[in-house]
Amino acid sequence: MKRLVLFCLFVSLCVYCCALGEADTLRVKNIGKVPEDFIFGMDLSSVISLEAGGTRFYDFDGNETDIFVLLKQNGITHIRARLWNDPYDAQGRIYGGGICDIDTLVRIGERSTNAGLKLIVDFHYSDFWADPGKQTPPKAWQAMSLSKKARALYDFTLSSLTALKKRGVDVSIVQIGNETNGFFCGETGWLSIATLMDSGLKAAKRVYPDALTALHFTDPENAEQLLYYAKQVGAFGLSYDVFAVSWYPFWHGSLENLSAVLSEVADTYGKKVMVMETSYPYTSLDSDFSGNTVSVGALDAYPFSPQGQADLIADLADTLVNRTSSAIGLVYWEGAWINAGGTSYAQNLKLWENYGSGWATRFAGEYDPDAGKYYGGSAVDNQALFDPSGHPLPSLKVFRRLIEGGK
Numbered sequence: 509m510k511r512l513v514l515f516c517l518f519v520s521l522c523v524y525c526c527a528l529g530e531a532d533t534l535r536v537k538n539i540g541k542v543p544e545d546f547i548f549g550m551d552l553s554s555v556i557s558l559e560a561g562g563t564r565f566y567d568f569d570g571n572e573t574d575i576f577v578l579l580k581q582n583g584i585t586h587i588r589a590r591l592w593n594d595p596y597d598a599q600g601r602i603y604g605g606g607i608c609d610i611d612t613l614v615r616i617g618e619r620s621t622n623a624g625l626k627l628i629v630d631f632h633y634s635d636f637w638a639d640p641g642k643q644t645p646p647k648a649w650q651a652m653s654l655s656k657k658a659r660a661l662y663d664f665t666l667s668s669l670t671a672l673k674k675r676g677v678d679v680s681i682v683q684i685g686n687e688t689n690g691f692f693c694g695e696t697g698w699l700s701i702a703t704l705m706d707s708g709l710k711a712a713k714r715v716y717p718d719a720l721t722a723l724h725f726t727d728p729e730n731a732e733q734l735l736y737y738a739k740q741v742g743a744f745g746l747s748y749d750v751f752a753v754s755w756y757p758f759w760h761g762s763l764e765n766l767s768a769v770l771s772e773v774a775d776t777y778g779k780k781v782m783v784m785e786t787s788y789p790y791t792s793l794d795s796d797f798s799g800n801t802v803s804v805g806a807l808d809a810y811p812f813s814p815q816g817q818a819d820l821i822a823d824l825a826d827t828l829v830n831r832t833s834s835a836i837g838l839v840y841w842e843g844a845w846i847n848a849g850g851t852s853y854a855q856n857l858k859l860w861e862n863y864g865s866g867w868a869t870r871f872a873g874e875y876d877p878d879a880g881k882y883y884g885g886s887a888v889d890n891q892a893l894f895d896p897s898g899h900p901l902p903s904l905k906v907f908r909r910l911i912e913g914g915k
């Protein structure tokens with residue numbers, strides 16, 4: 509067993525050294541003029557928990573650095589971070605996943621603003637992960653009628669954004685719901701969904717009138733379904749600015765389809781569109797002893813390598829800038845969610861439970877039964893733009909190179 513672990517560490521080291529060795533050979537195509545206000549975002553929701561557990565980040569010269577400053581220097585324009593209402597059990601034990609409560613969000617917001625980056629606030633309206641399969645309302649809202657829940661959602665949005673505003677955080681986009689797909693904060697009927705979304709949109713505009721508001725859906729490979737969502741939120745008269753989608757290349761269809769469906773939404777309803785989440789692996793290996801969601805099955809066009817990551821990001825940017833109506837940007841999802849720092853599962857389990865740097869702790873099981881069974885670390889450390897020790901991969905350079913015309 510010990511030999512196997514040492515062998516795996518050796519192989520990992522070789523892969524990472526090879527990855528770093530690409531520093532001078534990274535090729536980025538020229539996609540023409542990138543609009544000055546085009547968003548190259550990075551979701552950093554877990555970074556505070558990682559740093560609390562001892563993780564440090566480094567620049568391309570190997571010097572320890574503030575990751576927010578490093579990202580700004582490398583062409584990132586926006587930081588995205590999720591917000592959960594109450595990610596703790598009754599004894600105050602953390603659910604994990606970055607402990608994304610308002611205090612964490614304020615810290616991320618302040619550091620973003622200090623580094624000259626804008627913030628995208630991702631309201632899940634849940635105490636833990638919300639996605640197409642899970643839209644569990646916060647514990648405190650679960651017995652509420654729709655009208656009371658709408659009021660609570662308005663108040664929570666208002667108070668959370670006010671906390672950011674008081675600290676001078678530069679909020680650029682407020683996202684009302686995460687991967688909602690006809691399911692939002694426990695509601696499935698469109699009248700109920702629209703009632704709640706309307707509350708959030710109004711609160712956002714009240715605190716940050718100049719920020720864009722966004723609704724976020726996923727599964728763009730199903731164009732008919734996505735167009736149905738756009739039609740429904742239009743039919744209920746929701747006033748929002750950005751129709752956003754997740755687009756993970758290994759799940760969500762071709763770039764041609766993405767461009768076609770987003771353009772149709774933009775042209776039909778007069779909305780801006782964007783890709784709110786994307787990512788791609790640089791290796792098939794896991795580095796934190798907690799399995800990854802994507803470890804096999806590379807797309808033909810993109811090998812699992814920093815070059816593959818950069819090519820994917822460049823092709824997506826090219827599609828949005830040059831072949832999609834009213835596209836305003838893309839966000840890379842959790843590009844710094846690396847190994848928490850341990851050299852064994854047992855060491856990492858302590859870090860995840862103490863600092864929340866894994867996707868879930870066992871204490872989240874009371875709220876999310878899957879978390880109770882499958883709690884652990886990062887499922888996307890092989891899709892980061894940093895190696896397991898916090899050094900940037902060559903792929904982090906893709907954003908600035910796109911802005912500078914490729915090379």
Ligand code: CA
Pocket residue numbers: 794795796797798799800885886887888889890
């Ligand atoms: Ca992992």
